[in-house]
Amino acid sequence: VFSGKARQVEMTGEVYFEVAPDAQMLFKVKVNETNLIEVLGTQFNVKAYTEEDVISTTLLQGAVRVASNGKKINLKPGQQAKASAAQLSAKTIGQTGISEAIAWKEGLFNFQDANLQEIMRQLSRWYDIEVVYEKGIPDLEFIGEIERSLPLSEVLKGLKMSGVHFRLEKGKRLVVSP
Numbered sequence: 001v002f003s004g005k006a007r008q009v010e011m012t013g014e015v016y017f018e019v020a021p022d023a024q025m026l027f028k029v030k031v032n033e034t035n036l037i038e039v040l041g042t043q044f045n046v047k048a049y050t051e052e053d054v055i056s057t058t059l060l061q062g063a064v065r066v067a068s069n070g071k072k073i074n075l076k077p078g079q080q081a082k083a084s085a086a087q088l089s090a091k092t093i094g095q096t097g098i099s100e101a102i103a104w105k106e107g108l109f110n111f112q113d114a115n116l117q118e119i120m121r122q123l124s125r126w127y128d129i130e131v132v133y134e135k136g137i138p139d140l141e142f143i144g145e146i147e148r149s150l151p152l153s154e155v156l157k158g159l160k161m162s163g164v165h166f167r168l169e170k171g172k173r174l175v176v177s178p
Contacts (some may be wrong), residue, residue: 006026009028009029010030011048014104017039019040021062023040027039040063043062045057066081069088078095078097108148115139119159132174133175
């Protein structure tokens with residue numbers, strides 16, 4: 001239940017919103033001390049994990065205004081804003097980018113030009129594991145989708161076929177080696 005002149009929530013992680021329009025009571029998403037998203041009525045996804053350098057807001061329907069470090073950008077459907085400590089930018093991403101942004105909601109990992117570190121951060125969050133790298137990290141990029149319902153062992157089999165080597169220690173520690 002919201003009271004006052006605004007509906008405001010605070011979040012970290014990743015959240016998909018479907019917000020009912022209410023011109024009398026704006027909907028606001030506070031991501032951290034410097035990032036705020038203002039909404040009238042819309043469908044959008046926010047990705048704001050503390051271990052990531054960039055906060056992404058992807059607009060599916062409606063309109064949102066993304067504010068970061070004193071700068072503001074208005075998004076149209078099919079656009080994505082990226083906010084970092086240094087800048088705020090927006091670009092049109094089309095259906096492929098939208099599918100990637102909301103894949104988690106559909107039960108999928110969607111990797112589009114993702115490097116190994118990006119993939120490992122997602123696996124770490126989903127499977128509740130600690131990822132450790134031995135020596136250098138292989139410079140590989142991945143494209144594709146994997147169901148989130150698969151056990152970690154099956155996901156790792158797929159990555160091994162790409163030349164990445166792993167060993168699982170004590171059930172929760174995944175060591176990546178060259």
